[in-house]
């Protein structure tokens with residue numbers, strides 16, 4: 681059984697991170713949600729990262745805002761793929777989150793998504809793509825998602841005014 685961990689630095693990240701969870705649900709992918717802050721809960725963070733693989737997770741999605749060290753610190757503690765979601769911030773519009781997540785030192789990668797809601801959805805889709813390498817049922821559901829999206833995009837042309 682494949683499973684994704686959806687981790688966020690604060691409950692205040694939930695309005696964005698719930699979109700990742702919604703997308704995982706739509707693809708019938710099993711997940712757990714966790715609120716773990718690298719800054720506020722450093723020991724919990726280390727333990728979660730170290731135990732994640734044996735805990736049955738295949739991929740970690742990690743969303744954080746501002747000085748967003750959570751995805752990088754999870755990646756430092758596991759060799760599972762970590763997908764980072766930069767949360768949009770009021771002060772710097774999420775550029776702070778983006779740069780904190782994307783600028784990892786060589787050797788410890790985090791797959792960084794776009795800032796905000798679209799990034800959260802894409803994190804779920806990217807997690808699905810990773811799982812689909814070895815799980816043909818997830819691959820089929822992902823292909824169906826793409827096909828439906830293509831159909832909607834083509835049909836949307838008909839809604840243009842003259």
Ligand SMILES: Nc1c(C(=O)O)ncn1[C@@H]1O[C@H](COP(=O)(O)O)[C@@H](O)[C@H]1O
Pocket residue numbers: 688689690691692693716717718719720743744745746747748749750751767
């Ligand atoms: N970036 C981090 C980390 C971390 O990286 O460990 N822990 C909390 N945070 C972020 O702080 C922001 C404000 O959090 P609060 O709303 O709890 O003050 C959130 O976006 C959270 O992800």
